[in-house]
Amino acid sequence: MTKKKLIETSLPLEAINAASAREKSIRHGHPSTLHLYWSRKPLATARAVLFAQLVDDPASRPEEFPTTAEQDAERARLHALMEKLVVWENSWDEGLLRQARDEIRKSNDGRLPPVLDPFAGGGSIPLEAQRLGLEAHASDLNPLAVLINKALIEIPPKFAGMAPVNPDARDQSLYQRAEGLAADVRYYGQWMRDEAERRIGHLYPKVTAPDGTEHTVIAWKWARTVKSPNPANPIEVPLVNSWWLSKKKGKEAWVRATVRGGQVHYEVVHSADGPRGEDEWTIKHGKGAKAVGDGTPFSYDYIREEGLNGRIGSHLIGIVAEGQRGRLYFSPSQDHVAAAQVARPDISVDGQIATNPRWFSPPAYGKKYFSELFTNRQLVAMTTLSDLVAEARERVVNDALPKGLPTGDRLEAGGNGAQAYADAVATYLALGVSRTVDYCNAMCSWHSGRDTIRNIFSRQAIPMVWDYAEVNPFSGSSGNFLGQVEWVVKALECVPASACGTAAQISAVERDYSGLVVSTDPPYYDNIGYSDLSDFFYVWLRRSLRDIHPTVVSTMLTPKADELVANPYRHDGKEGAERFFIDGFNSVFARVRQGDNQAVPMTVYYAYKQQDAEADGTSSTGWHTLLDGLIKAGWEITATWPMRSELTNRMLSQGTNALASSIVLACRPRPVDAESTTRRAFVARLKSELPGALRTLMQGAIAPVDLAQAAIGPGISVFSRYARVREADGSDMSVKDALLLINATLDEVLGEQESDFDPDTRFAVRWYRSYGWATESSGMADQLARASDTSIGALERGGIFEAKGGKARLLPPAELQDAWNPASDERLSVWEATVRLAAVMDDQGADAVAQLLAEARDHVNLDAVKELGFLLFHEAEKKNQAKDALLFNGLVSAWGDIAEQARRIDPSSRSAQAAFDFNEEE
Structure with missing residues (x-):
């Protein structure tokens, strides 16, 4: 029997997403700065997903954790480890990484399984596998992606701990990772710059x-x-x-x-x-x-x-x-x-x-x-720099031999002597030249607000630029060659180089998956033209690296015919492109399923965009294609997790419905003898399993904004475990219809929570659902109050409602700003506590909420407050009330930290709380 992994049960999602969002502000030393590539995954996300993919959920080890309480405690311990693991500054904390590796070994019969990303792209997943001590395998059809992955995971371990060979290098034995190699790239990059200026500086x-x-x-x-x-x-x-x-x-x-x-x-x-x-x-x-x-x-x-x-x-x-x-x-x-x-x-x-x-x-x-995207002067500069890579390589060979390195074979032949080392240095120098191409072209514009040049790829396209800035590659400012080499050097200094890695150019449809754990970020249907965009860099990299990586850069341009992208310009229109993508996608994941690693689920990323949403609450072709392709290829989807590189509050404050920037799916092979079922039976099973799964999600560290997407996991898991689900007319149920049923069941489950609330809260939820904060007739209020087993007078005494002159309304957060002491509140409802706490969170922050929670815990059910926060977010989102959604999401997202802080507070030490300064119009 296979054991469930952590990713199939729970994740500290907010911590992962916060670390992923923060990564955007980290520049020097971040591996993504080695060379531009499109839609890379944040390293924090990749690291967390790999760890959770490989580590057992405590519930799957009942011999060690027999009770629910013990399982919850162990899960919390693993979450705490993950929360440390995703922090950028901990990327080189060997003690912490050792703990992570020990947990992986414990869940995998004492070994560290090898990991493969068959759509490696910019290399985030293989790099983080290597950081966790795993043997990392990367493959891609795109030669630019292959070169980047070689530079990240294949070359650095080969020369880790080695001292630089350049004449100015100082003798020392402090090199642990690829710092020595980086020092040589910096030295010979400086030589290239000086030599180029000597030749064309005039x-x-x-x-x-x-x-x-x-x-x-x-x-x-x-x-x-x-x-x-x-x-x-x-x-x-x-x-x-x-x-x-x-x-x-x-x-x-x-x-x-x-x-x-x-x-x-x-x-x-x-x-x-x-x-x-x-x-x-x-x-x-x-x-x-x-x-x-x-x-x-x-x-x-x-x-x-x-x-x-x-x-x-x-x-x-x-x-x-x-x-x-x-x-x-x-x-x-x-x-x-x-x-x-x-x-x-x-x-x-x-x-x-x-x-x-x-x-x-x-x-x-x-x-x-x-x-034609370059001026003649720029072409002279780029050809000069490209050709100097080979000259710099010869200087490395000549400097390395006296340092005791044997001549050896070339890098592509597996060598590790002077010839191979010179090839390695040249690879990074060529990447520095390629980075310069991003700035040294006639499609760069001048940013008058920041007094700097904009690179050509400010977005995933090459638009026409009318007034362009021609950079000086020999200046000390934006876009200069030596500055681009320095970006490469700093990235190289920070790669882990802690385990062996391989990067190969091969189609995902053709490669072997035996014995490999798969985590992958496949192309996003028709969102990005990877190969067409890559050609801009590839033509220059090929000029520099034809003798160094002859196999990788053997083609004139990047391969395109087999690229798994729905490109209507290449595949006879929109329908042909869709058919090509679906057939290719299904073939890849059918082949992955033939691999022999059944103990660990596969993880797949999908880039989910705001515009993917449709009016019925489902999503567009790409998302359906992904789910449908996986299911038809024989996979059961056991979890779906929204991964964001945008902060939740920022997304909500902009009025969006806060769809994730990526969704991660955990998938396991469906048994070949899986049964079929009917629509009626599927719905019954959905209603049986989904409530428990949702409660587990809500009790964990998940934000309301992510609940609907995370709920697809347990829902689609039910759907995908069957060979087919038959509609009443005998046809197969589509993925789209299954998603609609899952969404409807989510509504029902959240709605059923109302019966557990006190009468005042039941009334307030129903009123908010119908009227929000608007004014309606007192007659309507009286009817609804009676149906909810309360009265208008009781609601007014509870401080949440107002009725006068034949009109009635719920009091909005802005009006619940008087000093409030939960301990002395004579009619404290879950509604009042939730709305006031959300208001305080928005206005005064977590410390003030923690103090109030400490006082309220003996007077109101705090679990019910959290559940109401989820429900109110859901209702606000359906009503397109972004401000309300932001309010309730903010409270529940921070609930775990606030509750922990509140447990350490003695409520008797607090003086009366000051009035809230709450301006609803802001």
Whole structure:
């Protein structure tokens, strides 16, 4: 009999989600900064999911934990360990990681199982498997993903603990992970930068200030141009989204454009009194374009026609330079225009941009090849840096041999001597060059609010940019080459390198899954064009790494025909794309099911977006495809968990219905002899099992905002354990209909809680459900009060209701702001306690709530207060009352910590509470 794992029962979801959200603010040293990849999973999420996937739930070990209380206590201990484990600063706490490994061994017959992600992408899951001491396996069809995973999990352990070989390295024996390798990447990166500047530095002249001082240029601001369609004034018109260079207070700068002698002249003005409104642009999405000088309007269609005929030019409109106290802005000069006019270098590797306007708009304007996204000067810089990788590699070999390293085989052949080590250093240098490409292209814009350059991939697409910033790769500011190498170095210094890892280029449909635990983040239907986007970097990586990773970069562009993405441009329209994705997806998970690891569930991530929601409360094609594909491939889904990298309060405060940014599913192989059932029997089983599962969820560390999604787990588990569920007409029930039934059952279960509440609370819940905080007739209130076994007078004495002049209403939180002492409240209902505590949580924070809980615990059932918080969140969300949902979610999300704090408080030590400062309009 298989043992249930922790992920199939309970998770400290709030702690995981908080750590995942916090990761977004961590930059230097975070492994995601090694190289850009799309939609990576937060490391905290991956680490927590792997641990919970591999560790037994206490209830599955009754010989050790025979009672419910002992199981709850052990579960709480494991949750506490996980809450520490997900904290970024604990990523290198060897003592804590050792505890985690011991727990994994205890649940897996004394061993640490190997883990595979067959859609490895940016590498979060394999990296965290390695951090937990597990043998990590990563595979992907995309060569960019394979290179990233090699750099994260395969190369660092091979050279862990090794001292650097460069001539300036100091002798020391303190290297534990890949710090020595990182030091060499930094050293040879500096050599590449200096050598490149020696060869092409003259193409990047300094700018001379009016006082005669010279300054290093950070970026040149250019505007694309087209000829004005006005035949009476056919000037070259600059296409500018904003004339502003800097909007920082006291340092404002903008470009003034004037027409003189049939040409546009540009002057940088230092003044806060710059262009506003319609004067700030000459091209704007939704409004078209206009000519400077005479204001002649023209359309995007006209610009496209000019672009397709090769008639888009460019003008230098401003220069940004380094100053002692920030940025300096200069008017363009002919010398700097001339410096950029260099011959186009030989581009041996180029690629055609995908003609998919959803992700790429440049082809519509005549820019059909990746090389056309660069100026000639940028192409010179990038080819120079790319080719210097091979030269740097030879220097590493020559420096390593005198340090005692044997020559050995190359890295791809499995070597670990000087040749392989030089290949390793070159790999990271090439990633540094590739990172530079993100900034050193003609699709980067200038951010006038932050005085810095925006990289091309500010989102998962390459849009057309009209006024672009050309970065200086030899400056000390944004986008410079050495800065990009430093990002790579800091990431390398922080990878665990604690267990062996492998990264292979292979299709998920073809690879072997024997003996491997699978945790994976597959492509999200049609959300991201991974291979098409990757080509932008791949053409440069291939130029640098053809002799170092010849197998990985063997193709001219990234493989696309077999990429598991629903791309209508590649698969004969929307229906063909859907069919391709579903067939491929089902094939992958049918093959995974043939693996022989039955003791551990598989975990699968799904990126759930706000716009996936449909009006009936279910979700769109991608989500249904995932569930349907897994079930048809023979999997039983045993849990679903919402994983967020956005803080709950932020999502709710923005008025969203707070759908998760990812859902993690736990899945086990369904027995081949699984029975079929009827709709009636399925509904009966659902109503039998779901209430208990929901109560377990609500008693654990889950927020109300996540309950509906988490409830799908036990619900879809019932559905997926059957070979089929037959409708009354004999057809098979669809996943969509099953989800509707699960949602309806959730409503019923939460609604049934009302019968356990006191009469005043039952009345208030029913009133809130119908009228919220609005005013209605006293007659309606009287009828509902009688039906709830209470009265209007009793409700008024309870301090939660008001009736006068034939009108009645529930008192909103803003009006429950008088000083309140639960111990002296003569008619304290669960409703009053819940609403007041939620109000205090929102206004004064957790400490104030804990003090009140300490006083209220002998006068009201606190478990009922928490249950009502769940119910009221659910009702507020259905009514689209984001403010109320935020209020009740805030209280229940922090309940565990608050309750623990309250247990340590002596209520007699508290003085009378001050009045609440609650403004409902804020």
